[in-house]
Every structure is written in structure tokens, then in C-alpha cells.
Amino acid sequence: MPQAILIETTGGPEVLRPAEHDPGAPGEGQVRLRQTAIGVNYIDIYHRTGLYPLPGLPAIIGMEGAGVVEAVGAGVDGLRPGDRVAYACPPTGAYAEARLAPAAQMVKLPDAIGDDIAASIMLKGMTAQYLLHETAPVRAGDHVLVHAAAGGVGLLLCQWARHLGCTVIGTVSTEEKAALALANGCDHPIITRGGGFAARVKEITGGAGCRVIYDGIGRDSFADSMESLALCGRLVSFGQSSGPIEPIAPSLLSAKSATLSRPVLFHYTAKRPDLLRMAGALFDVVASGAVKVAPPARYALADAAKAHSDLEGRRTTGSLVLVP
Structure with a gap:
């Protein structure tokens, strides 16, 4: 049987x-x-x-x-x-x-x-497809932040976003994962173990922040993700490997006229x-x-x-x- x-x-x-x-x-x-x-x-x-x-x-x-x-x-x-x-x-x-x-x-x-x-x-590839083309479409020249850039979805997102002409920033947890992300379309891997990432994102983007952030981590990355957004940027929360995001007041988004999405494939x-x-x-x-x-x-x-x-x-x- x-x-x-x-x-x-x-x-x-x-x-x-x-x-x-x-x-x-x-x-x-x-x-x-x-x-x-x-x-x-x-x-x-x-x-x-x-x-x-x-x-x-x-x-x-x-x-x-x-x-x-x-x-x-x-x-x-x-x-x-x-x-x-x-x-x-x-x-x-x-x-x-x-x-x-x-x-x-x-x-x-x-x-x-x-x-x-x-x-x-x-699942991972169609997730990358709808994130990049439907939920928060990117365009050539965009700065895009991909969390867990060396993971299954992350590696696909980095390559596909780079193929579309974006500058890709990615967060990873180790030097080995940074090297893997770099080899797969991530222009700027950031090792986040023991610290945040918003300051480095602002440095890379000349203080402007990222127009789109794709976040499958959830609770642990949310605050720095909001800080890393550009004005009128879009934060797409498509997973929560660190736990669910705490409830937020809509007024939090008004600081940058940000858009927050929680899509499902x-x-x-x-x-x-x-x-x-x-x-x-x-x-x-x-x-x-x-x-x-x-x-x-x-x-x-x-x-x-x-x-x-x-x-x-x-x-x-x-x-x-x-x-x-």
C-alpha cells in the first residue's frame, strides 16, 4: 500500500x-x-x-x-x-x-x-511571479529589498528582479548565504545576524529607501522594513517565518504614504x-x-x-x- x-x-x-x-x-x-x-x-x-x-x-x-x-x-x-x-x-x-x-x-x-x-x-516560483508582476510590480531602476534572500523564494525573487532591471538588496543570516545570494542576482546582501538592516539600506539607496520590499519573515523584520521603505513605497508581507506581525494602526503607514499588502498565492x-x-x-x-x-x-x-x-x-x- x-x-x-x-x-x-x-x-x-x-x-x-x-x-x-x-x-x-x-x-x-x-x-x-x-x-x-x-x-x-x-x-x-x-x-x-x-x-x-x-x-x-x-x-x-x-x-x-x-x-x-x-x-x-x-x-x-x-x-x-x-x-x-x-x-x-x-x-x-x-x-x-x-x-x-x-x-x-x-x-x-x-x-x-x-x-x-x-x-x-x-509554489515558490509562482509566488515570485505574482509578487513581482501583480501584487507590487517592479520596474527597471527600482531598489528592491528581498528578505531571506538565500531561501527558496528569495533566490528566485533576486534573480527575477535583477532580470527586470532592479537593483536588489537582500537580507541573509550568514556569510555563506550572503555569497549564495550574491551569486543569484542580489547586488547587496546584508548579513542581519545580531543587528538590523535599515541603516545599511539607506546607505545603499542614498537615503531614499526601497520602493518595494518583499518580506517573508514577518515579526522580526517589520519595524526595520518600514524604516527601509521609500516614500510611497510598498511593503509586501507574504510570510511570517519569525511569527505574525503585531497589529498596527493605519496611521503608521502615513509617515511615508506607504502601502502594506498581505497577499496569498x-x-x-x-x-x-x-x-x-x-x-x-x-x-x-x-x-x-x-x-x-x-x-x-x-x-x-x-x-x-x-x-x-x-x-x-x-x-x-x-x-x-x-x-x-
């Missing part, structure tokens, strides 16, 4: 436990996938800890993967058994050898994109034409070489707990995948 990683209660990485799981036959509008690679993301940690509540327990977490269609349910058009596909969407259930998933959220993979790469870039991909457009833009920029994707770190599906521990402990760079 196929294996999956089940959680019966929320908590630390130790709650991730292997178990037998047969998802059954696909229902209307569904496909059954044999998964070949599964993306590991911070949203999985939020689900595991209960920060983002799941519909119920026990549950299988995970929202990103790649594989092969094994069967299609009634009413499914455009997909057939044998198709290579990838996805990044609710509902959870990716941490499994086989799963059922909504056909409307499946994207066929071009030959140029391998399964490991697909499972590592669907799945709202942007809810309509299939938008999903296909965004995924297509991602595949194109990767296939062209403008955005280079390093092979992700690979963990066995049974080692999901170690993958979570390494990710939370900031012992990783780039992306992680689980391999059934």
Missing part, C-alpha cells in the same frame, strides 16, 4: 509519522497522481504547528508536488493517464506517494522542466487561466536561463521530520523536496 506522512496532532517535527495510505479512485473533477517529488514549504510548517489550522486531524500536509497522472475522474478534460504534471494548491495532502487532487489545479510540465525542479518551484491562481498564465511565465523564465534553479536538497519521504527540522533551523538554502 502507498505510504504517506500523517499528523495526528499539531506540534514539532516529531508529529510527522509515516503511515499506509491509499487515496482510492478519483472522484468528479479529480485526478489520482503517482508522485515523484514533493515540495517542502514554510506553509507546511504553519500547518504542522497549527498556526494555520487544518480542517481536521489526522491529516496529510503539503501543498506542492509533481508526478504522473494515474487516473482521471468524471468531467476531467485535457488530462489523461501518463501526463506529467505539477501543482501548488489546496487542499493539503502532498506528503504521500499517491494522492487525489483537483484537476483544475494541475499544470502539464514541459520537457525542459524536470520533476524535482517542478516540485521545488511551483492561491487567490491569484484560483482561476485556471490565471494559473496557466503564471505557471507559463515561470516555466519560460526558468527555461530561458534568466532565472536559474539549483537542484533542490532531496530527502526521503520518510525523513519529512528531518526536512522540517533543517528548514526551521535555517540549515538549508534554496529548495527542499521529499522523494517517495
